[in-house]
Amino acid sequence: MLSKKALGINPSPTMAIDSKAKEMKSQGIDVIGFGAGEPDFDTPLHIREAAIKAINEGHTRYTPAAGTPELKEAITDKLKVENSLEYSPAQIVVSNGAKHALSNVFTALLNPGDEVMIPVPYWVTYPELVSLNDGVPVPLETSEDTQFKATLTDMEKAYTNKCKAFVMNSPCNPTGQIYNEEELKTIADFCCERNIYIISDEIYEHLIYGNHRQFSPAAFNEQVRNLTIVINGVSKSYAMTGWRIGYSASSPDIARVIASIQSHTASNPNSIAQKAAVAALRGPQECVEEMRIAFDERRRYMYDQIKNIPLLNALEPQGTFYMFISVAEAIGKSYRGQIIFGSDDFAAHLLESRKVAVVPGTGFGAPDYVRLSFATSMDNIVEGLKRIGAFAGDLE
Ligand SMILES: Cc1ncc(COP(=O)(O)O)c(C=O)c1O
Numbered sequence: 001m002l003s004k005k006a007l008g009i010n011p012s013p014t015m016a017i018d019s020k021a022k023e024m025k026s027q028g029i030d031v032i033g034f035g036a037g038e039p040d041f042d043t044p045l046h047i048r049e050a051a052i053k054a055i056n057e058g059h060t061r062y063t064p065a066a067g068t069p070e071l072k073e074a075i076t077d078k079l080k081v082e083n084s085l086e087y088s089p090a091q092i093v094v095s096n097g098a099k100h101a102l103s104n105v106f107t108a109l110l111n112p113g114d115e116v117m118i119p120v121p122y123w124v125t126y127p128e129l130v131s132l133n134d135g136v137p138v139p140l141e142t143s144e145d146t147q148f149k150a151t152l153t154d155m156e157k158a159y160t161n162k163c164k165a166f167v168m169n170s171p172c173n174p175t176g177q178i179y180n181e182e183e184l185k186t187i188a189d190f191c192c193e194r195n196i197y198i199i200s201d202e203i204y205e206h207l208i209y210g211n212h213r214q215f216s217p218a219a220f221n222e223q224v225r226n227l228t229i230v231i232n233g234v235s236k237s238y239a240m241t242g243w244r245i246g247y248s249a250s251s252p253d254i255a256r257v258i259a260s261i262q263s264h265t266a267s268n269p270n271s272i273a274q275k276a277a278v279a280a281l282r283g284p285q286e287c288v289e290e291m292r293i294a295f296d297e298r299r300r301y302m303y304d305q306i307k308n309i310p311l312l313n314a315l316e317p318q319g320t321f322y323m324f325i326s327v328a329e330a331i332g333k334s335y336r337g338q339i340i341f342g343s344d345d346f347a348a349h350l351l352e353s354r355k356v357a358v359v360p361g362t363g364f365g366a367p368d369y370v371r372l373s374f375a376t377s378m379d380n381i382v383e384g385l386k387r388i389g390a391f392a393g394d395l396e
Contacts, residue, residue, distance in 0.1 A: 009128050010363070017347070021357035031355040032384035034372040037173070038241040039321070041294075043276075044287040047238060050279030054272045063271050065263035066255070067094025067247070071274045074281040075247055083205075084219045085230065087249045093258045094277075096269050098203045098233035098246030101258075103129050104265075105199055105229050105248055108257040110135040114164035116199075119150040121324070121364035123173045123201075138163070139365055144326070147177040147315065155190050165197040170214060171204040174364045174371040175324045176317025178212045188217045188224045198228040203246070206237040206288050208319040209296045218249070226251050236321075237288050238280040243273040295321050298374040298381055305385045311392050321375040324361075328368040333395040340395070342367045353394070354387040 021033035042048075054060075066072070072089035079085040095101040102125070110116070112134040118126045119140045127137035140158040142148045155166075168187065170179040179187070191198050198217050205214045218228040233246025248258060262268075299317055306314040311329040327346045334340065335349045343360035347370055350356050361369030374381060 005132060005134075009132060010124075012124055012128075012363075017357050017359050020351070024351075024355070024357075029355060031351070031357060032380050032387065033357045033376065034374075034384055035357045035359050036373045036375050038375060039236065039239040039291060039295075040375050040377065041239040041291050043239050043243070044280075044283075046283050047240065047276050047279045050283075051243075051272050051276040054275035059271050059275050061271060063268040063274060065266075065268050066259040067092065067269060068271075068274050068278075071245075071278050071281075074278045075249070078281050079230070079249060083202075083216050083230075085216060085225070085249065088252075091252055091255045092247055092249050093255055093262060094245060094247045094269050094274065095262060096244040096246070096266060097235060098201065098231050099125060100244070100266065100269075101231050101233065101246045101248040102126070102199070102201065103132075104258045104261050105231070105250075105254075106130055106133040106135060107261050108254055109165055109197055109229075111164075113162060115160060115162040117155065117158050117163055117166045117196075119148065119154070119167070119169075119172075121148060121172075121174050121361060121366035121369065122167070123169060124363040126167050126169075135164070136162070144315070148172070148175045148324075149177055149179055149183055150187060151183075152186050152190060155187065159194070163194065163196055165199055166191055167199045167201065168217065169201040171208060171319025173204065173320055174322050174359075174361070174366075174369075175315060176320045176322050177315070178208065178214060178318045181213075181215050184215050184217055185220060188220050191227060192223050196227070198224070199231065200228050201231045203231065203233055203236050204320045205232065207292055207295060207321060209292075209299060210318065212318045214319065229254060234277050234280045239287075239291065240273075240276070240280065243270070243276055245269055245273050245277040295374060298376075298378055299323070301378070302372070302374050302381055302385065305389075309385070309389045309392050311395060312388070321373055323372045323374060324366075325370050325372060326368055327370055330392065330395055331368060335391075335395055343370050346370060350388065350391050354391045356384050356387045356391070358388075 017035040024031040072092040116130045130137040218225040229250040235241045313326040347360040359371040
């Protein structure tokens with residue numbers, strides 16, 4: 001029998017829906033995919049060129065396990081300038097993407113039975129990583145009335161004395177919502193009073209719209225900073241999802257443990273991608289803003305259109321490239337005689353009948369919702385929303 005722990009892990013539903021849409025496309029089916037969790041832009045040219053140069057100059061060997069000094073310095077400079085966070089390079093561990101950085105953090109922090117509070121809806125990977133590391137994911141129920149942002153009352157309800165860490169993801173995948181400074185301070189105070197680590201996943205920090213701002217709890221004061229592990233990376237901001245570079249910034253003793261775990265499980269992150277990440281962080285930043293503007297245009301179009309589709313209710317995204325949409329009014333209706341019992345059915349019938357792929361909210365802990373990514377072309381969005389409108393019109 002295989003490992004019970006491993007057998008308990010569900011494959012990532014977001015990746016599954018994206019692969020299904022890609023597979024249908026490769027069979028010549030005209031499918032519109034709203035599943036993607038990655039920018040549809042190419043990695044900017046100067047970053048690609050830095051990688052080619054790295055290969056030609058022979059940066060093709062093992063690097064220090066926690067990343068090259070050059071990249072770690074570029075990261076500490078970025079954290080200082082953009083986030084007002086003072087870290088030394090020894091506090092940075094560069095990993096194979098933010099996902100790997102998170103995996104290392106849970107391995108470093110958790111003992112069997114330690115609880116980790118995760119606000120619902122959550123990015124599908126958090127609870128699975130906690131379980132894989134013998135921890136207990138504790139879903140922290142939130143409400144749409146507070147845009148799914150955890151409040152003090154929500155936290156008090158979910159807290160037990162076994163709680164070791166709290167996962168903060170702002171801007172949030174899948175809801176697209178951002179915690180303001182006051183909301184974040186309330187959470188930071190709660191965690192400080194109880195000595196709970198804050199894992200702050202800031203991967204979508206550059207994808208922010210309107211007047212919203214992203215805050216890192218680590219910037220509040222030294223006590224919070226010592227309890228916070230900042231997670232970030234270049235995947236989403238620089239259209240570098242395939243390069244696999246992410247990092248953690250934490251107190252020196254945590255960073256030492258993370259580096260040591262990584263030295264045995266992965267050696268180092270890819271040497272060429274590390275050079276490319278230096279170019280991303282140190283090079284011109286206009287590309288980030290250009291992509292953000294394009295996402296914003298699509299976001300506004302999509303939000304306006306969805307308002308006109310019956311049975312769907314979207315939450316206006318403040319950040320990320322995801323729109324979280326309630327399909328509660330569609331649940332209980334039927335499509336050609338088949339009852340829609342939840343978002344899984346909604347997504348399955350939509351894909352089957354109108355060839356549109358959306359991610360059901362079940363994997364995010366929110367079965368009455370679906371997530372649509374607007375990291376796809378405007379043409380796809382226009383056509384996809386037309387089809388979704390037609391599908392909604394077919395429900396009786
Ligand atoms: C909230 C969140 N954190 C982390 C990641 C992973 O990023 P990376 O590609 O750097 O592993 C994702 C990717 O979807 C994400 O949505």
